[in-house]
Amino acid sequence: xxxxxxxxxxxxxxxxxxxxxxxxxxxxxxxxxxxxxxxxxxxxxxxxxxxxxxxxxxxxxxxxxxxxxxxxxxxxxxxxxxxxxxxxxxxxxxxxxxxxxxxxxxxxxxxxxxxxxxxxxxxxxxxxxxxxxxxxxxxxxxxxxxxxxxxxxxxxxxxxxxxxxxxxxxxxxxxxxxxxxxxxxxxxxxxxxxxxxxxxxxxxxxxxxxxxxxxxxxxxxxxxxxxxxxxxxxxxxxxxxxxxxxxxxxxxxxxxxxxxxxxxxxxxxxxxxxxxxxxxxxxxxxxxxxxxxxxxxxxxxxxxxxxxxxxxxxxxxxxxxxxxxxxxxxxxxxxxxxxxxxxxxxxxxxxxxxxxxxxxxxxxxxxxxxxxxxxxxxxxxxxxxxxxxxxxxxxxxxxxxxxxxxxxxxxxxxxxxx
Amino acid sequence: xxxxxxxxxxxxxxxxxxxxxxxxxxxxxxxxxxxxxxxxxxxxxxxxxxxxxxxxxxxxxxxxxxxxxxxxxxxxxxxxxxxxxxxxxxxxxxxxxxxxxxxxxxxxxxxxxxxxxxxxxxxxxxxxxxxxxxxxxxxxxxxxxxxxxxxxxxxxxxxxxxxxxxxxxxxxxxxxxxxxxxxxxxxxxxxxxxxxxxxxxxxxxxxxxxxxxxxxxxxxxxxxxxxxxxxxxxxxxxxxxxxxxxxxxxxxxxxxxxxxxxxxxxxxxxxxxxxxxxxxxxxxxxxxxxxxxxxxxxxxxxxxxxxxxxxxxxxxxxxxxxxxxxxxxxxxxxxxx
Numbered sequence: 001x002x003x004x005x006x007x008x009x010x011x012x013x014x015x016x017x018x019x020x021x022x023x024x025x026x027x028x029x030x031x032x033x034x035x036x037x038x039x040x041x042x043x044x045x046x047x048x049x050x051x052x053x054x055x056x057x058x059x060x061x062x063x064x065x066x067x068x069x070x071x072x073x074x075x076x077x078x079x080x081x082x083x084x085x086x087x088x089x090x091x092x093x094x095x096x097x098x099x100x101x102x103x104x105x106x107x108x109x110x111x112x113x114x115x116x117x118x119x120x121x122x123x124x125x126x127x128x129x130x131x132x133x134x135x136x137x138x139x140x141x142x143x144x145x146x147x148x149x150x151x152x153x154x155x156x157x158x159x160x161x162x163x164x165x166x167x168x169x170x171x172x173x174x175x176x177x178x179x180x181x182x183x184x185x186x187x188x189x190x191x192x193x194x195x196x197x198x199x200x201x202x203x204x205x206x207x208x209x210x211x212x213x214x215x216x217x218x219x220x221x222x223x224x225x226x227x228x229x230x231x232x233x234x235x236x237x238x239x240x241x242x243x244x245x246x247x248x249x250x251x252x253x254x255x256x257x258x259x260x261x262x263x264x265x266x267x268x269x270x271x272x273x274x275x276x277x278x279x280x281x282x283x284x285x286x287x288x289x290x291x292x293x294x295x296x297x298x299x300x301x302x303x304x305x306x307x308x309x310x311x312x313x314x315x316x317x318x319x320x321x322x323x324x325x326x327x328x329x330x331x332x333x334x335x336x337x338x339x340x341x342x343x344x345x346x347x348x349x350x351x352x353x354x355x356x357x358x359x360x361x362x363x364x365x366x367x368x369x370x371x372x373x374x375x376x377x378x379x380x381x382x383x384x385x386x387x388x389x390x391x392x393x394x395x396x397x398x399x400x401x402x403x404x405x406x407x408x409x410x411x412x413x414x415x416x417x418x
Numbered sequence: 419x420x421x422x423x424x425x426x427x428x429x430x431x432x433x434x435x436x437x438x439x440x441x442x443x444x445x446x447x448x449x450x451x452x453x454x455x456x457x458x459x460x461x462x463x464x465x466x467x468x469x470x471x472x473x474x475x476x477x478x479x480x481x482x483x484x485x486x487x488x489x490x491x492x493x494x495x496x497x498x499x500x501x502x503x504x505x506x507x508x509x510x511x512x513x514x515x516x517x518x519x520x521x522x523x524x525x526x527x528x529x530x531x532x533x534x535x536x537x538x539x540x541x542x543x544x545x546x547x548x549x550x551x552x553x554x555x556x557x558x559x560x561x562x563x564x565x566x567x568x569x570x571x572x573x574x575x576x577x578x579x580x581x582x583x584x585x586x587x588x589x590x591x592x593x594x595x596x597x598x599x600x601x602x603x604x605x606x607x608x609x610x611x612x613x614x615x616x617x618x619x620x621x622x623x624x625x626x627x628x629x630x631x632x633x634x635x636x637x638x639x640x641x642x643x644x645x646x647x648x649x650x651x652x653x654x655x656x657x658x659x660x661x662x663x664x665x666x667x668x669x670x671x672x673x674x675x676x677x678x679x680x681x682x683x684x685x686x687x688x689x690x691x692x693x694x695x696x697x698x699x700x701x702x703x704x705x706x707x708x709x710x711x712x713x714x715x716x717x718x719x720x721x722x723x724x725x726x727x728x729x730x731x732x733x734x735x736x737x738x739x740x741x742x743x744x745x746x747x748x749x750x751x752x753x754x755x
Contacts, residue, residue, distance in 0.1 A: 137491075170524045180523035187490065188523035192514040198480055199515065202487025202495075209443065209469055209493065216487075228507070232480030239475055400521045401560055403528070403583045406628065406672040 021260030027328055031338035035265070036314070037061065038340050041068035041284075042075020046293075049300040053279050060270035060280035063314060066289035071350035077293040083357035086348060089130060089150075089288050090358070091366060093122035093345045096146040098370045099155065100319075102378055103162055107176075107323045111386035112162045114176050118143040120286065120318030120336065123344035124249055126150045127291035128217060132185070132299060139187045139200035139218035142177055143249065151184045155374060159381030165390040167381075171399070172392040194220055194227035197246065201237045201308070204244035208305075215243040215302040217295075223254020223262050225269055234310065238276040241307035245298040248310070249285060251317035256330040273310035285313030286344040289351070314341065394418040422618040423610040424595045427569035428458045428534075431576035432496065434622050436466045439494060442580060444471040446481055446498030446534075455500060456536055456595060482508035482533065486516050489529040489585075496580055502537035502589055503546040509554075516585040517560030532579045536592035537565075538646050538693050539730055540599060540739050548730040550645075550694035555587045556670050556703065562586045563670040564627060567594065567648040568615025571668060574625030582627060591645035599646055600653035601741035628672035632681070636663035639687035639752055641745070642678060642704055644668065647691045654691075654745030660753055662689075670700060675707060682712040687752045689721035691745055696724035718755030721748040 024032035044062040047055065066078050100117040107115040118125070125144035129151055132138075138147055148158070160167040162176040170180060180188035187196060187203075200218030207214045220230060225248055237244050248269040252259050259265075273280025279301070283294040291313065298309035318336040320327045332338075352358030384390055398405060398413040405413075422430060435442045444459055450473035453460030462471040474481050478499055485495040499505045505512075512533070520528040539548035555563045562584055566572035572590070579586040593599050597609045610616035633648060634655065639662040643651040648666045655662045663681050667674065682688045688708050690701040701722045708720055723740045731738055 139487075170522065173524065174522050178522070180526050182523075182526040188519060188527050190514060190518065190522060192510060195483065195511060195515050198483035198511075199487035199490065201480075202484030202489075203491045204487070205484060206488040206491035206493045209488075210491075228479055229483065232477050232483060235475050235477060236480050236484050400525045402562070402672075403520070407675060408672075 021258070021265045023258035023260065023331065025332050025335065027330065027332055029332055031332045031335040033338070033340055037063060039063040039065065041065040044075070044077065046076035046297070049297045050304060050306055051279075053277055056279055057274055060268055060273060060282050060312070063282050063284055064290050064294055065284040065287050066293060067287045067347050067351055071347065071354040073289055073351060077290060079289055079293040079296060081289065081292065083352065083355060085130070086288070086352055087358065089126050090345065090348050090352060091370070092126040092130070092146050092150045093288070093348070094367055095149050095370045095374070096122045096126070097345065098367065099149070099158070099374050100145065102374050104323065106162070106378065111382070112164070112176050113387055114323055115162065116142050116177055116322045117319040118145050120339070120343065121249060121251055121315050122146045123288040123291050123348070124247070124285050124313050124315065127288050128295045131292050131295045132215070132217060134185060135214050137185050137187055137200070137203055137214065137216050139196040139203070139216065140189060141219045141221055141249070142189055143221070144219055148179065148181060148184055148186055153181055153184050155377040156380050159377050160384060163381050163384070163386045163390070165381065165385040166392055167384050168392055171396040173397070193224040194229035197224070198229045198233035198236060200246070201233050201242045201244050204237070204242040205240050208243055213303065215245065215299060217245040217247065219247045219249055221254060222248060222250040222252065222259045222264065222269060223257060225272070226262050234273070234276040234278070237308035238278050241305065243302035243305070244308045245295065245302060246308055246310045248312045249315060250312050251315045253317045253321070253331070255321045255325060268312060270310060270312035278307060279309045281309060281311045283311055283313050284341055285315030286341040286347060288344060288348045316341065419617040419619055421611050421616050422569045422573070423597065423616065424566070424569045424572050424590070425457050427573040427618045428576055428590065429460060429462070430618065430620065431573040431580070432459065432462055433465070435577060435580045436462060436470055438622065441492065441494045442496060443488065443493055444496045444498070445474050447474055447476055447500050449473065449498050454498065456592060458534070459498070478504055478507040479511055482511040482516065485531045485533070486511060486519065486529045489531045490519070490527045494530050494580060496532045496534060499533060499535040501547050502535040502551050503549045505533070505535055505551065512555070512561065512585070512587070513558050517558050520584070521560060528583060529585045530583045532576070532586045532588050534576070534588045534590060537589040538591040538593055539725070540593040540601070540603070540646060540735070542732060542735050543730070544732040545729045550692065550725070552589060552670050553694055553698060553700040556700050560585070562627060562672065563589065564668065565589045565591065565645045565670060566668065567591065567645055567666050568598070568613070569610055569618050570615045571625050571631070573618055574623050575627065575668060577622065578624040578627050581624070586627070589645070593646045594649065598649045601650040601739065602653065603736055625668070628669045628674055630668055630674035630677040631666045632663065632677065633666050634662070634664040636661040636685065638662060638685055639689060639749055640665060640678070640681040640685045641689050641691060641749070642667060643691040644670065645693070647693060647740070650740070650742050651691050651745055654742035655749065657742055658746035658749040660749040662749055675711070678704070678708065679711045682708050683715045686715050686717040688716070689723060689745065689748045689752055691723045691740060693725050693740060695727045696722055697727045699724050718752045721752050723748045
């Protein structure tokens with residue numbers, strides 16, 4: 001008998017228990033975020049972007065923040081941006097929020113089938129889009145509208161896509177908000193989570209292969225980090241030192257599942273970088289300045305052939321997952337209000353006002369102008385047509401399956417009589 | 419003109435394209451320094467450099483995803499999946515991404531990738547070194563699927579696939595890499611040197627996608643086959659004594675429907691032969707198309723000879739593999755009906 005078997009066997013052992021993570025608070029309970037680490041603003045060191053990864057394995061467990069509770073920019077990560085750039089960032093974020101509130105209502109009014117908001121996460125796309133070059137390529141998720149607005153993507157084209165009308169740039173083929181905007185460095189969205197995270201790595205490898213200077217940036221949400229594509233992207237990015245910035249927007253929720261179900265109960269998403277041997281940064285996603293600074297750091301690293309960086313943006317999904325979701329069924333109603341990192345728009349506004357570069361009056365006026373711009377664009381889109389009232393030529397259904405249609409597509413188009 | 423086996427012809431196609439086009443990159447598991455487990459990429463890294471032909475992590479999803487990203491950038495990647503049996507981890511990337519990218523982006527992005535993968539049985543490969551997944555890909559709108567049956571076509575089709583701006587699944591029948599195999603496993607192996615299709619030009623040429631080849635003309639029945647089964651069909655037709663016309667489809671998608679229809683209208687009978695299991699196999703689609711288009715010319719029900727609807731077994735290799743005698747029997751049957 002082996003020593004292993006000598007002590008009684010299975011009958012003497014305690015029963016195993018299956019652990020199912022549960023969020024800190026459910027509907028009717030008091031919101032709690034004590035499972036998360038929120039380092040004070042300015043408290044995390046800023047190493048040189050060329051640093052060797054093993055020297056910064058503390059960073060994924062801290063939280064890079066620039067704006068303190070009084071709206072002052074503090075610490076080594078302050079990117080030192082001028083007021084004009086910050087006002088522009090503020091405007092982009094505010095525009096995203098106004099637009100999304102308007103389109104959410106449009107969905108409720110039956111003008112489109114579906115919509116998703118990025119409320120509370122506007123700083124991420126806005127700062128990164130502004131910080132990176134126009135010819136860098138973003139591989140987005142469906143929750144980074146502010147990337148496009150920061151590059152002056154026409155609001156009317158967003159509206160037309162969402163209404164799937166005759167001027168829909170994607171010709172009526174895609175669900176609302178699954179945009180594609182090559183000229184704006186915005187790769188084609190798809191409904192399959194995570195698939196584009198590893199494609200971004202390939203795009204970055206191609207840039208390096210060609211000896212180009214362009215870099216790629218990709219997003220996944222916290223939930224999607226559980227997909228195999230996340231692991232594949234990190235493996236390939238590390239192996240080939242691809243010039244790519246891999247971003248996790250950890251908004252705490254994947255539809256109704258809290259981030260613990262995705263694997264973050266006892267660690268951070270940024271810390272997952274450590275095992276791949278690439279830097280992991282954990283960043284306040286509601287702090288425009290911190291998002292900018294971390295992106296600049298990762299971009300410099302990528303542009304100097306030091307390879308990829310994984311950045312976790314800690315934020316909160318303030319709205320429901322989509323127009324098909326009711327978050328009051330699984331989380332406290334007031335959880336967004338209790339979120340310790342606040343609101344990205346309010347925080348940048350406070351900072352600009354503290355600098356004497358903005359005022360409550362100017363902000364109110366800006367919001368009114370943005371609302372008017374969105375109203376005009378939506379009206380124009382409605383004039384072209386909302387869902388079911390207008391659509392691209394049906395012949396477009398048969399285009400672009402292949403570069404040139406094969407006989408099946410041609411026959412079927414004739415069969416439909418278009 | 420030099421004699422080449424299928425491996426040399428495929429290697430030559432890659433060499434020609436890599437020499438012509440700096441955007442062509444070749445990568446996959448063991449394809450770099452080692453030159454591939456089947457030697458198809460032998461010497462390419464040495465000749466064209468580390469960055470043109472390189473090894474990847476063992477990650478089929480990652481291989482295809484990065485290829486799509488490279489394609490979107492403007493390269494012309496030729497990734498390899500070591501066995502078609504292992505392409506399934508990349509299925510999401512192929513179906514949801516490569517195949518749909520052009521369509522969903524309104525033509526803004528596309529994936530000009532050629533995914534090479536050895537496929538098919540007859541080598542005692544068991545369940546995961548023998549499968550024929552072409553029907554799975556044929557059902558995916560936006561993908562092209564190509565299967566050569568001899569060295570000349572292998573090179574010409576591969577060059578055409580690489581030059582094509584749509585994603586192509588390029589399935590290589592590994593049973594005939596070294597020589598044509600007609601299903602007579604008890605006879606001595608033949609080499610390509612003695613067989614038609616082994617005279618392969620050194621330089622650039624293409625065999626167009628979507629064009630079938632009439633391998634043998636006949637009057638009494640039409641046999642539709644591709645890959646290894648083309649050689650099995652030749653043998654089976656001889657054994658049957660039926661004067662059958664043999665069509666090598668070469669492309670599953672796009673399919674050369676005109677050549678098929680013209681043949682069946684002439685012969686009035688049709689037998690379809692493939693290694694893949696029967697139910698839901700590509701033979702079902704072929705049968706439906708022939709029935710729809712040749713109904714009034716058909717003199718008997720369409721026959722299907724295929725792998726059984728079981729996983730590909732090991733010990734029962736030759737009970738499973740649809741050999742020439744099964745085709746011969748099916749041909750006699752359609753003649754009697």
